[in-house]
Amino acid sequence: MKHWIYSRWGEGLRATGAFLRDVIWPEGAICRGCGKISDGTPLCPGCRERLQRENSLSFWTETTLAPGLTAWSLRAHEALPRQLVLSLKYRGEACLAREIARLIQPLPAFLTFSSETVVTWVTMPRGRLRVRGIDHGRLLAEAVAEELGLPCRRLLDRRDDRSRAQARLNEARRLQNLKGAFAPAEPIRFPVLLVDDVLTTGTTARRCAEALRQGGGTEITVLTFTRAVSRDPGS
Numbered sequence: 001m002k003h004w005i006y007s008r009w010g011e012g013l014r015a016t017g018a019f020l021r022d023v024i025w026p027e028g029a030i031c032r033g034c035g036k037i038s039d040g041t042p043l044c045p046g047c048r049e050r051l052q053r054e055n056s057l058s059f060w061t062e063t064t065l066a067p068g069l070t071a072w073s074l075r076a077h078e079a080l081p082r083q084l085v086l087s088l089k090y091r092g093e094a095c096l097a098r099e100i101a102r103l104i105q106p107l108p109a110f111l112t113f114s115s116e117t118v119v120t121w122v123t124m125p126r127g128r129l130r131v132r133g134i135d136h137g138r139l140l141a142e143a144v145a146e147e148l149g150l151p152c153r154r155l156l157d158r159r160d161d162r163s164r165a166q167a168r169l170n171e172a173r174r175l176q177n178l179k180g181a182f183a184p185a186e187p188i189r190f191p192v193l194l195v196d197d198v199l200t201t202g203t204t205a206r207r208c209a210e211a212l213r214q215g216g217g218t219e220i221t222v223l224t225f226t227r228a229v230s231r232d233p234g235s
């Protein structure tokens with residue numbers, strides 16, 4: 001039914017569809033992990049605990065993105081973590097931003113951020129925001145900032161308004177597609193934590209880091225909830 005609505009009437013109705021779905025089937029009533037009735041949050045305590053335990057098993061760093069740029073990802077982009085990301089991103093389930101932010105804790109002991117650090121997100125092209133209805137990157141960054149007790153604001157201007165999905169492009173074309181897409185929104189005189197849902201090829205992170213450096217940023221860290229293991233651009 002949902003597919004029919006979207007394909008026949010266009011994706012502009014996505015937000016309305018999500019709203020109606022929430023009225024009929026409130027977010028959080030059903031656990032996304034096991035399908036059982038939940039306590040009003042998107043994951044039941046059992047599934048949340050399980051995911052938190054798995055945290056320490058699968059986080060890794062990416063240091064080859066660009067000189068001096070480190071990206072931390074907490075889980076493989078598969079199974080339940082992947083489902084949570086896709087539901088937040090494509091189904092407009094805003095409540096998942098808070099759930100995912102809760103799952104970033106506890107961070108590894110060596111991963112600390114000074115109190116001057118500002119959290120930010122990958123600014124979305126306006127065209128895509130209209131299609132998706134919610135800015136999932138912003139919601140996630142705000143929720144993570146709250147978890148970490150850090151300020152959060154938009155540090156990147158988006159210059160392109162193309163809603164062409166990065167996900168469908170290969171790495172070389174992604175890099176080209178995003179050339180000049182980002183610019184610093186203010187002078188960057190503080191450490192920056194760029195939060196995103198998934199690290200796929202890392203191209204978006206590189207372009208954002210370049211723009212933040214242009215603005216004067218010297219200490220930039222990327223933190224994503226999941227990381228695509230196979231680097232499959234379709235995920």
Ligand SMILES: [Zn+2]
Nearest residue numbers: 031034044047
């Ligand atoms: Zn569950």
